[in-house]
Amino acid sequence: MAQNPDVDIQQYEFHLSVTDTNNEIKGKAVIDFDFVNTTDVLQLDFVAVDAKGKGMKVDSVVQEHNKLKFAQDKETLSIYTSSDAQVAVYYHGIPKDGLIISKNIYGNRTFFGDNWPNRAHHWLPVIDHPTDKAKVSFYVTVPKKYEVIATGTLQEIFESGSTKKYLYKSPVELSTKVMVIGVAQFAVEDLGTVANVPLTSWVYPENEKAGFYDYAIAEPILNFFTQHISEFPFTKLANVQSTTRYGGMENAGNIFYSEKSVDGKRSYEFIIAHEIAHQWFGDSASEIDWPQLWLSEGFATYFTNLYAEYAYGKEKLDERLQKERAEVIAFSKYAKTPIIDSSRTELIELLNPNSYQKGGWVLHMLRRKVGDAIFWKAIKKYYQTYAYSNATSHDLQAVFEEVSGTDLELFFKQWLTQYGEPKLKLDYTYKNKKATITIHQLQQSNFEFPLQLRITYANKDAEVIEVQVTKKEQVFEVEVPETPTTIVLDPNTNLLFEKG
Numbered sequence: 230m231a232q233n234p235d236v237d238i239q240q241y242e243f244h245l246s247v248t249d250t251n252n253e254i255k256g257k258a259v260i261d262f263d264f265v266n267t268t269d270v271l272q273l274d275f276v277a278v279d280a281k282g283k284g285m286k287v288d289s290v291v292q293e294h295n296k297l298k299f300a301q302d303k304e305t306l307s308i309y310t311s312s313d314a315q316v317a318v319y320y321h322g323i324p325k326d327g328l329i330i331s332k333n334i335y336g337n338r339t340f341f342g343d344n345w346p347n348r349a350h351h352w353l354p355v356i357d358h359p360t361d362k363a364k365v366s367f368y369v370t371v372p373k374k375y376e377v378i379a380t381g382t383l384q385e386i387f388e389s390g391s392t393k394k395y396l397y398k399s400p401v402e403l404s405t406k407v408m409v410i411g412v413a414q415f416a417v418e419d420l421g422t423v424a425n426v427p428l429t430s431w432v433y434p435e436n437e438k439a440g441f442y443d444y445a446i447a448e449p450i451l452n453f454f455t456q457h458i459s460e461f462p463f464t465k466l467a468n469v470q471s472t473t474r475y476g477g478m479e480n481a482g483n484i485f486y487s488e489k490s491v492d493g494k495r496s497y498e499f500i501i502a503h504e505i506a507h508q509w510f511g512d513s514a515s516e517i518d519w520p521q522l523w524l525s526e527g528f529a530t531y532f533t534n535l536y537a538e539y540a541y542g543k544e545k546l547d548e549r550l551q552k553e554r555a556e557v558i559a560f561s562k563y564a565k566t567p568i569i570d571s572s573r574t575e576l577i578e579l580l581n582p583n584s585y586q587k588g589g590w591v592l593h594m595l596r597r598k599v600g601d602a603i604f605w606k607a608i609k610k611y612y613q614t615y616a617y618s619n620a621t622s623h624d625l626q627a628v629f630e631e632v633s634g635t636d637l638e639l640f641f642k643q644w645l646t647q648y649g650e651p652k653l654k655l656d657y658t659y660k661n662k663k664a665t666i667t668i669h670q671l672q673q674s675n676f677e678f679p680l681q682l683r684i685t686y687a688n689k690d691a692e693v694i695e696v697q698v699t700k701k702e703q704v705f706e707v708e709v710p711e712t713p714t715t716i717v718l719d720p721n722t723n724l725l726f727e728k729g
């Protein structure tokens with residue numbers, strides 16, 4: 230739901246038990262919170278039992294030894310209290326979504342949290358908005374044969390009879406979209422401490438050999454990001470094979486990848502890089518609201534490209550950028566929306582090339598505009614300022630303006646709030662050692678940008694010049710030694726544009 234203006238959650242302590250008998254879970258959520266405004270109701274996001282019997286039934290709510298009155302409707306739990314002393318919510322039910330209880334590719338039973346964007350409230354009573362961050366601990370009781378991975382650091386495993394109880398605790402505040410548990414039979418590899426972070430791989434026992442090989446690629450990725458952004462935000466990094474509906478889901482400190490992520494060929498290298506990049510951008514420094522999702526996905530997309538450039542060179546960067554540019558152009562043919570898009574009612578629709586590829590391209594153009602040294606300095610500053618918190622695109626702009634000393638108002642405005650991208654056509658004439666080059670912007674709204682041109686001559690000599698395009702149709706006179714054979718737009722893959 231939307232932000233709840235009355236409440237600020239401080240801490241969740243979830244006690245959950247799952248069994249092999251049926252798909253019902255039993256839960257107790259102990260919640261520390263503050264009322265920010267005077268109110269007599271604590272309203273949480275929580276899905277009630279539907280006509281098919283799926284959803285959560287609240288059995289009781291207790292505050293300071295008193296049972297409180299409460300009401301459940303479709304997606305809300307209203308607890309009637311004017312005190313912000315700790316409450317405990319006791320509940321049970323079969324999750325309709327959010328905690329996926331199913332069989333994996335090998336026919337074995339598994340339980341995986343899959344909360345993005347606001348599906349945590351299918352199995353946890355929470356405030357399901359990315360701005361209400363809270364500390365979290367998970368006490369998870371499972372049949373003995375399973376292992377449990379969860380957000381935070383493993384504190385203890387209690388054994389009793391046929392069950393085990395795991396306790397994980399996160400010392401830092403998180404959005405509900407990235408707090409999860411995973412319960413399955415796993416083979417676990419300890420890769421030791423990498424860049425000060427305990428690094429582990431969790432795969433299905435059938436995939437042990439291939440999976441340990443595939444997930445070990447996390448080591449150089451983690452090193453690269455840690456060196457370029459900051460210390461890793463969380464107390465551990467576990468890469469986990471799971472049943473997530475996504476290719477990968479960037480849960481904080483324990484990333485869940487799809488079952489297909491393991492093939493012994495490291496095919497998921499760049500997806501692993503994407504999800505690891507999210508630990509800083511998305512999980513720690515999060516978007517303030519869903520329409521600003523590019524602050525998660527655009528960053529994860531571009532930081533994957535930065536890793537690709539570091540690991541495989543500039544050709545790899547250009548190859549990825551060109552592919553992503555084509556995806557942005559194709560998308561803009563039918564979705565006439567800008568990156569910051571408040572028009573979507575289905576949040577899943579925001580998982581589109583505007584948030585990912587175009588967002589990544591904005592960061593690439595920003596890097597080219599301010600230069601590498603200032604880019605990295607501003608990225609570090611932005612991260613440090615908004616770590617464990619939330620940011621807007623305007624916050625990002627302000628940091629880049631401060632660090633670069635450049636006015637970036639137009640840059641951010643046109644790329645984030647204007648639909649589409651430049652569609653460019655070039656023509657030229659030659660006379661008396663002068664080329665007269667005309668750049669036509671064929672799209673509807675005007676863009677301003679630096680544009681590189683590669684001018685090639687009959688003897689195969691070439692030079693690259695840069696011009697500032699500010700108008701829909703603009704003429705540049707360039708001194709040249711002879712008549713050019715070709716003039717190529719954007720030879721270094723620096724501009725998001727379509728050839729007209």
Ligand SMILES: [Zn+2]
Nearest residue numbers: 503507526529
């Ligand atoms: Zn992502």
